[in-house]
Amino acid sequence: MSESSNARPRPAALLARRASRHHRKAWAAVFAALALTSLLLGSFGLALGSAGLGHARVERYSAADLVVTGDQNTRYTAKPWGSKPETATAGLTERVRVPRAALETVRRVPGVRDVVADEVFPAGVGSSDAIGRPWSAARLGSYGLRDGGPPRHASEVVVGEGTARVGGRVAVRVDGAVATYTVVGVAAGPRSAVYFTSAEARRLAGHPGSVAAVGVTAKAGTSAATLYGRVRQALDAAGLESVGQRAAGDRAGLRVLAGDGRGGAEFLAAAPARAGMLALLGSVAATVVLIALLVVSSTVVQALAQRSRELGLLRAVGATPRQLRGAVGREVGRIAAWAALAGAAGAVPAYLGLRALLGARGALPPGLELPLPPWLLPAPLVTAGLTLLIARVAALIACARAAKVRPAEALREPEPGTARRVSGLVLLFLGVSAAGTATLQDGEAAAAAAGAATVVLVIACALLGPWIAEGAMRVLGAPLRRFGGASGRLAAANCTAFARRSGAALTPIILVTAFVTVQLSAGATVTHAAGGQAREAARADYAVTAAGGLPTDALERVRDVPGVVAATRVTHGTVVLARRDTGSPRLDRLPVLGVTPGGLARTMDPGVREGDVGGLRPGAVAVGHDQARALGVRPGSTVTLRFGDGVEARLKVVATYDRELALGSFLLAREQLARHTSSLRAEADRVLVAGPAAHARALRRAAPGAEVTKDPAPERLRPEDQALGEVVTVAAVAAIGGFAVIAVLSTLSLITIGRRPELSLLRLAGAGRRQVRRMLRLEAAATALTGLVVGAAVASAPLLAFSVAFAHSLPHLAPVQAALIVLVVAATAAAGTLVPSWASLRGRYPAPAGQG
Template identity: 50%
Template sequence: MSRAVRLLAARSLRAHRSAWTAVFVAVAVTSALLGALALALGSAGLGHARVDRYAAAPVVVAGDQEVRWTTTPWGDGPATVSTELTERVRVPRAAVDVVRAVPGVRAAVPDETFTVRLAGTAAVRPADRTADRPDGGVRTYPGRSWEAAALAPYGLREGREPRTADEAVVGAGLGLMVGGTVREPGRGSAGYRVVGVAEGPAALYVTGAEARARAGRPGAVDAVGVLAEPGVAVDTLHARVRAALDRAGLEDTASGQPLRALTGDGRGGAEHLGAAPARSALLEMLAAVSGTVVLVAVLVLASLVAQALRQRAPERELLRAVGATPRQVRAAAGREVTRVAGTAAVLGALGAVPLFLGLWETLGARPGVVPDGLELPVPAWLFTAVFAAAAVTAGVTRLVVPFAVGRADSAGGDRSGRGRVRPTVGIVLLLAGLASAGAASLQGGEAAAAAAGTATVTLVAGCAVLGPWLARAALWVLARPMRRLGGAPGRLTAAGADAHGRRLGAALTPVVLVTAFALVQLTAGTTVGRAAETQARAATTARLEFTGTTAEEVRTRPGVGAATDVLRSTVVLARRAAGEPRLDRLPVLGVDAAGLRGTLDPGVVAGDLTGLEAPGTVAVGAATADSLDLRPGSAVTLRYGDGAQAELRVVAVYERSLALGEFLLPKAALAPHMTDPAPSRVLAAGLPGTLPDRAAVPAPERVELPGAELNGIVSASVVSAIGGLTLLSVLSTLALIGAGRRGELRLLRQVGATAGQLRRMFALEAGFLTGTGLLVGLVVAALPLTAFARSFTGGLPYLPPSWAGLVAGTVAVTVTAGVLLSHRARGTSG
């Protein structure tokens, strides 16, 4: 039997080479895309914060930079969820003495950081005038005690260490010289004399007493670096430090969690706070788009392989007639598909490597895209993941065989999808898609986006299953005009479509898929982006902006009528989604309630923002207020960026949350929970007819989470690749259908059809597929997009007309090219 199966598969591959070419290309591209995603997921999964300033400390004692929430989901046991914190969780100063007394510890060095703001040139030589530009040219650098420089270690290149409060050592990254003076805007005439230059990046090192004073937290430190005695192993030191901390019962100063003793790559998380949240967000995004890729790939490959096998049903019937058993026929088809898919998948896996490396190289070449300190390693063994992706791709392709062969053979050819199972499955999928769209309209944030995406894929899958019926419905509308107005080509087109509804449905499915996918991906982003920009412009009513100073100082300037500090941070909101616990990290602003008039207008719909002058208060965005059933006077529990929990009273609900974040907090309440409590900028309103000197017109205020640009670029790249795959599926399906119509077209030529008539028939087919595919794809996309837009913006979806024209034009050109090119040598030549 095996010899017969091998013979049948080999002969079939040679006889149907052109048909299998379409499947080969689609499998190779799918394998390349899945392989690149597997590498990206692996690299992000291995990602960690880079160890820089703690490289010489084998153990670092720090606060727990994660917040956890344990609750009981519906009908289940207790569940714990966690998320990373973006603000510094500090260590009580008592931990320094506890660690210092541990056997084997040579030194326990407290690290206290503060932010240094320098305007223009960081410092000047004694003969020059000290730079002081409160006009927006302020740059920030870390400040630390000189004692903490030993944790890297950064040694002196020249000069000496600081001894008094007005002396400093600068990092070589600043490019300064001994003898200069460093002055900060807003700190008066006092400055630091540069007495030394150290190795390492741009930084300012001062005495320990000055660092404590500048940090402003006498009872806490950022971290404790532990230096070991000679010969003490890292594991031994870590165990001793851990035991000492447990005996002392020390907890962090914000959320009361036990302190952590970090070693290895974990030390980097104590210095690069934005790395872990950005990595987590990147992983979540990659996992989400990977699910979309898999679903699209299954639809594409299943449709192609099923069509390739279905159109050869007469050949299998002939084999059955000459003695081949059903098992031999199925085994031969499976072997044939496995050989094509296996070779294509391996080839695609090899192509995944340059695809992934190109994306990662692009991210590294763009400054600021990858958050500071985030390492995305690519070890050599990781590249084996592409072969796992290839195996999955080939396996999915092979699984189609028993369903396609059995269905086509039992149907006796093309019966246009008659039967009860297939329409039932299609209707169920459509109903599930409608339910997901409804869920998107009732939720907000990421939950709404996920529900809208699920609705799109489910609706497209339903359309794929109901393809023959959709094609027949469209034909029922267009058949009479084609017969009456299209002449002989129109009658040929209508007759062919009526006789081969299943084939027409197979051709229609990828057109619907590419249209719906493109519309959803493009429209979702433009809808939210347009609404956010509109809200940002309306919310930012200030005409003046200052940096490197505070609202209190700005209000004393001539011509200033009102001013507010703007502090940017995050909070963590614990809530349930469909009964499951989740922790949402949301961007927030800290403001001066008394300075909002004329500077920021959040668009209050209930309550009064003047209530933010009282402690323990918060203003909430309308979407979040609706989802949590909040109103003025309600209480909401939030966790600040350092994990500290607070129950706050809602004083106002506002509508411009896409621009200003879901919560507005008093700056006095937010600042103590920030790593750097200084305002990002000061927004001010001038008195009528006045304009303070050296003021910059402010850009609209718009909040973003850390790592948003990184996620945006990676997401756009993956979505573009998926779009390319769906376009390829259109071409491949049409080429495959064209390969199966050789006998039909040859017969038409023999009974008198001219080459011109056949070309016009192909043009009508292309127009039918394009028009029907665009219409069905638009309907499929409109349902989840409308729900998504209503949830996010309260309005309708928006897509620039030029982008909509691009989608329609791309689909039309692709379909026309696929129809005409697949038949150019089959129906128009003798």
């Protein structure tokens, strides 16, 4: 064949057409892997695009052209080593308020028709949580009256539909204080809203010098864009900032929201959740790309390995390595094009299924909208291009050796080289080192080190596959020969003689076992350890909660109940920790507890190591032992935290404790945390009671309208994005499992198809069908067992490092999940080995009597 530029494309195209027509079974696995890759990347691409366009739903401010709010972000600037200063930003989930002076500033702006001050505060109507607002703010959402009239006196309210009738009386609880109001109107809109007069709403909100938000409407003829510029300029000129002292260098100016951004003033958790969702989906998509490259490369290599004699013949008749690479590249390109389109077609239904799963599991915060505009639907076609790139890279990797094969080498199985062994051993060492590094890290750093260790160890095992298979046969060969009869001896001889073939079969099994085990066990280990810590910390016999918050004096009244030994008021909140990660600025938003210190040891046991949690007062903090070690603090030190509304405080450490997976990294004085918490829910504010001799009826009398729970669930904090992470982890595990099943089936099927002459020869030599089938079953069992053991070993190293560093316990995996992994691997290995052999065993061959 000519090497000229004019003749080169023609032989490659001819070879590609003929090969793709005659090797359809070999390329079927590559097609399936690429189609799954395209589907997953397309669905994650849609998810990323939708999350990128995501915003908080606009409800209460739908009739306002602009909304002025406080700055719901906090920032931290630091200078990394040898680089320019960088700024990290984190969203705040507690309301940052607007100074009342902004009302007059905005009212004087030309083009403003109306300026409305809004207040938003938690309330309770009966046993239900509600939101209190001034009636004047109802028009910002076009919420009109369905019946009755507006409130004109402090004792009158308007309620949502279905809450009460006009003329009735309702008991409303705000900040623990209960008052009875007359219902004068029923409004359209959310049922959970309660509207007061402006003065009464201002009194109940408890912030006379500030408002929650300011709604602005434009005069006729003034566009929202024009008004936005004017309002922005007026606020900047006035030098107004958000209420509350921010960290040094974190200037908290007021924000002006328009369009879809107006929803950010209503649903404060939507923006932080959207940012976390983008980061999580991006990480999973990167993992999918890596695994897809491994699986597709493996399937292409195996498909070419079954054609080694054909490639050797082509080399013998004059085909150059470049021509063979071009032919294989064209084959893979054709398969990849159709596979990418097939996967892209299923990406939209897959994304809609992921959205439905997120909604069913409550993984999305209230108010977060994830739009899917029509112009975003072709996004899977873009990710299909990435699938084609993955296929091209896989083809180049696979062709590196196949295109250079010599005719003589094609007739025998090549021995793995020294370079491969050395590379595998080096990667094995690096993987173990990365796992060891995870033990020295904490939190996300430990998880990242463990994940990197898993990837490196799997690649190392892929390179060392022949030697792993040879070593496994030394262990399993003796029992196979002793107890397996003739079939066992044949199975042991085959696995030993064809170590490279056996190693190729092991790689996808190790992949599925290691990756799925790590993904499932990492979360299960933390959850199991946190649950254990929560049970150990629980001391309370009762929990007292109330919609709209407990009365201010509820704690003292509960403590006076006969039989009560101790009572602690507990409030959930968030803080933001600013720190450096390898020199770069980082902001972590962490869930925390605020507690009253008196009698805390009787109601909750945090496992104090040093100091005394009885010293928790405003200005003090108790720090979890791991967090204290990471920050380098101990009792007597100081730590700087930012509360959920962005206000910074320098706190004195009074104690360190062990059970931080359950109770959070910081314990604060409830009095201080509550001042920075604007969205108390009934379950987020409660009194824990220690007193087995106390009676629930007496506790209800002490806190009228409250709910009393006997033997309450242990106090346990959960990360804000835990539900989202769990759902995405399930999707990732399903994706990895799907890739691995395809890889196992394709690899074993191609190996078995390539062994048909060998199986036919065994039948001609006198082996019966049952003997050959039993031999194949034993080989499949040995392969599956070896892959499971090695995969478990690969997973155990990073998992052990992660669990010891993060949870201080051994790795945990639910028995049902472990059994499912074993079952899937065993069933896939059996199907990949036995099903393709049926055709070879259907024919009739002369066999000794009594066999077959």
